[in-house]
Amino acid sequence: MMKQGILRNLRYQGRNQLQMAGLTLLTIVLFALFAAFTAPIDRIGQVVIAGFAAYVPTACVLWGVTPGISFYTVIAPYLLSMGSTRKTVFLVDQIYKVVFAAFSGVLFYIVNTIGGEYSAFSGFGASFTLFALIFFLSSMGEVGGALSYRVGKWGMVFYIATLIVICLVIGVAFGLSAAAGGEMARMMYDLAAAMEGAPVTLFALAGIVGGALFSGACWLIVRRMAIK
Amino acid sequence: MSNEPINNIGSTEVKGLEWNLSGEKSIYLQIGEKIETEILRDILLEEERVPSTNELASAYSINPATAAKGINLLVDQGILYKKRGIGMFVASGAKQQIIQKRKGAFYEGFILNLVREAQSLAITEEELVEMIRRAREEKINGEMPDVH
Amino acid sequence: MNNINLSCEHVSKDYSGKRVLNDISLTIEPGCIYGLIGRNGAGKTTLLSILTAQNPATLGTVTCAGEPVWENQSALDHICFSRELNPTNAYGNSSYKVKEYLRMASVYYPHWDAAYAKRLIDIFGLDTKKRIAKLSKGMLSMVTIVVALASRSEITILDEPVAGLDVVSRERFYQLLIEDYTETGRTFIVSTHIIEEAANVFEKVIIIDQGRLRLIEDTAELVSRFFAISGKEEEVDAACANLKVHHSDMMGRSKTAYVELQPGDNIKHYIEGRELDAHGLSLQKLFVAMCGDEAPMGEGK
Numbered sequence: 001m002m003k004q005g006i007l008r009n010l011r012y013q014g015r016n017q018l019q020m021a022g023l024t025l026l027t028i029v030l031f032a033l034f035a036a037f038t039a040p041i042d043r044i045g046q047v048v049i050a051g052f053a054a055y056v057p058t059a060c061v062l063w064g065v066t067p068g069i070s071f072y073t074v075i076a077p078y079l080l081s082m083g084s085t086r087k088t089v090f091l092v093d094q095i096y097k098v099v100f101a102a103f104s105g106v107l108f109y110i111v112n113t114i115g116g117e118y119s120a121f122s123g124f125g126a127s128f129t130l131f132a133l134i135f136f137l138s139s140m141g142e143v144g145g146a147l148s149y150r151v152g153k154w155g156m157v158f159y160i161a162t163l164i165v166i167c168l169v170i171g172v173a174f175g176l177s178a179a180a181g182g183e184m185a186r187m188m189y190d191l192a193a194a195m196e197g198a199p200v201t202l203f204a205l206a207g208i209v210g211g212a213l214f215s216g217a218c219w220l221i222v223r224r225m226a227i228k
Numbered sequence: 229m230s231n232e233p234i235n236n237i238g239s240t241e242v243k244g245l246e247w248n249l250s251g252e253k254s255i256y257l258q259i260g261e262k263i264e265t266e267i268l269r270d271i272l273l274e275e276e277r278v279p280s281t282n283e284l285a286s287a288y289s290i291n292p293a294t295a296a297k298g299i300n301l302l303v304d305q306g307i308l309y310k311k312r313g314i315g316m317f318v319a320s321g322a323k324q325q326i327i328q329k330r331k332g333a334f335y336e337g338f339i340l341n342l343v344r345e346a347q348s349l350a351i352t353e354e355e356l357v358e359m360i361r362r363a364r365e366e367k368i369n370g371e372m373p374d375v376h
Numbered sequence: 377m378n379n380i381n382l383s384c385e386h387v388s389k390d391y392s393g394k395r396v397l398n399d400i401s402l403t404i405e406p407g408c409i410y411g412l413i414g415r416n417g418a419g420k421t422t423l424l425s426i427l428t429a430q431n432p433a434t435l436g437t438v439t440c441a442g443e444p445v446w447e448n449q450s451a452l453d454h455i456c457f458s459r460e461l462n463p464t465n466a467y468g469n470s471s472y473k474v475k476e477y478l479r480m481a482s483v484y485y486p487h488w489d490a491a492y493a494k495r496l497i498d499i500f501g502l503d504t505k506k507r508i509a510k511l512s513k514g515m516l517s518m519v520t521i522v523v524a525l526a527s528r529s530e531i532t533i534l535d536e537p538v539a540g541l542d543v544v545s546r547e548r549f550y551q552l553l554i555e556d557y558t559e560t561g562r563t564f565i566v567s568t569h570i571i572e573e574a575a576n577v578f579e580k581v582i583i584i585d586q587g588r589l590r591l592i593e594d595t596a597e598l599v600s601r602f603f604a605i606s607g608k609e610e611e612v613d614a615a616c617a618n619l620k621v622h623h624s625d626m627m628g629r630s631k632t633a634y635v636e637l638q639p640g641d642n643i644k645h646y647i648e649g650r651e652l653d654a655h656g657l658s659l660q661k662l663f664v665a666m667c668g669d670e671a672p673m674g675e676g677k
Contacts, residue, residue, distance in 0.1 A: 004486065005449035012483045078477075081430060081459060082484035083452040226431040253656075254596050255576055282558040289550040290576040291409055292558050294596065 005084055009092035012079070016067075017096045021103060024063040028107075031055040046118045052111045053120035057130055060104035065137040068097065072146040072222065081227050090222055094215060097138050105131030125201055132207030139214035146221040149228075255290055259298030264307065264326045267318055274323065278308060278316045305329070378406045378561050380441045380454045380530040382427060387436030389422055397422055398587045400436070404531065404565065409557055411578030411595070412567035413659075415667055419587045420567045421459070424533055428457040440531070453486050456529035458520045460536055461508060474511070474519055475504035485527040493526035499548070513540030521549060525556055533565045538574075546570070550577050575599075575659040585667045595659065602662040603643050606632040607652040615646045622665040634665035 032048050032055060039047035071093060079089050109127035112119040140163070148156030266272045281299055285292035299316055302308040307322045319325075346356050383403035389396050397419045404410060404427075414420045425431035427438055429445040429452060437444055440451040461477075482488045497504060500518040511519070517540045524534045538546045554577060557564065565582075568574050581598055583590040591598070605612055609631040612624075619635040634657065637643065647654050657665065 002449050004453070008483055012480065078472075078480060079484065081457070082481060083428070083449075083455060083457070084484055085429075085447045085449050085452065087447055088449065224432045227425065254600060256596060285554050285558055286551070288576075289547065289554055291579045291595075292554070293408075293579045294576065297596070 002088065005088040006092060009079070009084060009088050013092050013096055017100060020063045020067060020100065024059045027059040027062060028055045031059065049115035049118035050120055052115060056104070056108045056111055057133070060130070060134050061137060064100045064104060064134050065141050068138045069141040069145045071142060073149045077149065077227050080225070086222055086225060090219055098135065101131045101135040101138065104134045129201055129204045132204035132211070136207035136211040139211040139218065143214050143218045143221065146218050150221050150225055256294050256297035256301065259284065259295055260301050263302060267322050268326055272318050274318045274320045276318050277314070278318060280315050378530050378563060380563070381406050382440045382531050384427060384438040385436055387426055387433045387438065389426060390434045396587050397426070400589045402582065402589055402592050404563060406563050407561045408563055408579050409577055410565045410580050410582055411574055412565055412582045412584065413571055413663055414584035418584045420584050421535055423584060424457060424535055424565070424567065428455050428533065430457060454530045455533070456485055456524055456527035457533045458524035458535070460539065461516045461520055472508050473504065474502060474506055474508065477508060477519065478504065478523070481523045481527065485529060487528035489526050489528045493522055496522045496525060496552070514542065514545065517541050518545070525552060528560065531563045535567050536569065537566060538568060538570055546573060550574065553577060571660040571663060572658055581659065583663065583666070590666065597639065599656065599659055599662065601637045601639065602634070602657040602665070603637070603654045604632050604634050604657055605647060605652055605654045606630060607650070611650050611652055615650055615652055619646060623669060
């Protein structure tokens with residue numbers, strides 16, 4: 001029964017996901033503690049809270065995105081070798097991917113709200129953007145893993161190379177326009193201001209669409225995957 | 229001319245029983261013969277239960293279907309009979325039946341080979357009879373013909 | 377006890393333009409122990425992968441209990457394919473511990489019998505806290521055996537389960553297999569290179585040769601059809617005139633021919649009145665005679 005298959009995967013993959021969520025929280029706490037110990041005493045609260053803008057996304061990427069790259073190279077083959085269908089493994093993987101991205105967004109929202117005026121970001125817009133970012137990066141990473149399993153090491157290499165090239169291009173464009181226009185810091189604040197309060201931002205939408213496209217590509221690779 | 233396989237790597241000893249796995253004789257026939265021999269040797273008595281096919285399969289690491297084939301052959305010949313729900317039993321008169329059967333097969337199985345071999349060695353009939361007489365005298369056990 | 381069958385029709389598989397499996401059709405009857413034998417590279421593992429939907433066939437269909445297996449969870453729930461665990465897989469699968477692997481199995485095999493698994497682990501003396509990458513070849517085999525047996529799946533397939541096991545462990549495996557079979561009547565397919573030991577356990581035998589199905593037959597009947605006829609060369613040739621000769625050896629004037637009879641035929645017809653010896657062949661010997669003359673297909677499966 002397909003339903004049994006889905007439940008099985010929800011149960012098994014869910015355990016992994018819970019571990020990742022736990023590790024994310026732990027990492028954030030560790031970052032915060034580190035900042036607390038290294039910050040000047042009189043501004044400890046300010047520095048630590050402002051830092052969350054970096055801790056939360058970093059931890060979420062670390063535990064939400066990076067393990068996802070190896071899902072189709074390590075975990076999925078085992079699950080498929082034990083008789084699970086590709087459909088159910090993929091479907092449950094997608095469900096948890098969205099859930100984890102949502103978890104990241106919610107976490108960010110909570111942290112920012114508690115931090116109040118010291119937080120670099122605030123409001124629904126920033127959280128939604130983080131959700132979109134995590135979703136996008138996870139989807140991108142998964143395709144790399146799937147390609148590498150299906151096509152071999154060179155698939156992964158080619159894929160990463162392509163991504164690096166794209167990042168460089170964007171980075172150079174960004175950097176040039178920053179140099180031409182004004183200070184980098186000013187740009188970041190403008191960015192933050194632009195994101196605040198806007199119900200749906202362009203970045204977030206682009207991230208979600210991009211993520212969905214990558215997910216579709218992932219299915220195309222996985223649907224006839226052979227276990228080695 | 230020999231019945232031995234070209235190399236002996238195929239034989240293994242399983243729980244004291246030597247199976248000739250080179251295919252000289254099917255395993256199911258060997259199972260049947262083993263049970264017959266045990267009946268002759270009073271290891272299995274008439275009206276006593278014989279091991280089930282599953283027990284035989286487990287004991288000798290063979291497929292139960294093979295064990296069943298061997299047992300069924302004996303059932304068809306009336307040497308064993310089935311008691312529903314309980315198992316297989318040795319029929320009365322089985323011992324005599326087996327002796328008769330083997331006597332009948334004695335000619336094909338032993339005599340023909342003996343004569344053929346003797347002929348290829350140019351042993352005369354007198355020499356052959358003399359050898360048989362000598363062998364019978366050397367036999368210490370009088371009662372039971374030695375069965376293998 | 378079990379009426380789930382597994383069959384394939386006209387299955388072929390191509391890898392980079394090369395046809396590694398060619399038009400294979402067969403039916404696995406329920407409640408039988410099958411042996412699958414073939415040389416390295418003959419296509420055994422590929423065939424098993426395709427039968428269990430772990431590898432898509434290029435052509436042909438595979439059905440289980442009347443339904444196609446591909447991406448069909450209810451069909452796949454009847455099957456367990458316990459393959460050789462490869463510790464040298466890439467990307468950190470070395471981090472899996474045996475007990476984690478077994479936990480995965482307990483979730484994914486609907487008929488998993490945890491008590492039986494525990495008993496088997498004790499019998500084999502497995503340390504479940506060890507990581508898969510650190511296991512010896514023998515222990516890897518034992519893990520695949522535990523998973524296969526404890527899965528209690530109606531159709532259980534083991535790919536080279538005794539590779540790496542010493543003779544005592546191998547005997548133990550055959551024992552366990554027979555015990556399980558007599559208790560459950562499951563269907564088993566066991567592929568192996570160690571033919572003669574396992575021959576008594578197989579009710580039927582499947583022979584794959586160079587990507588083709590050579591035969592699928594009752595073991596005892598198959599073995600009864602093969603003979604080695606030996607004697608003087610001319611006599612042997614005359615006797616074998618109407619027989620299928622798979623292989624022959626010469627030594628001086630003496631020749632041995634390895635022949636196959638048709639079902640129902642009798643060897644006596646061929647050697648009567650001639651100065652010839654004929655004796656039966658073991659499963660291993662007949663397999664070598666049948667498939668031994670081509671160059672090996674190379675390492676790996």
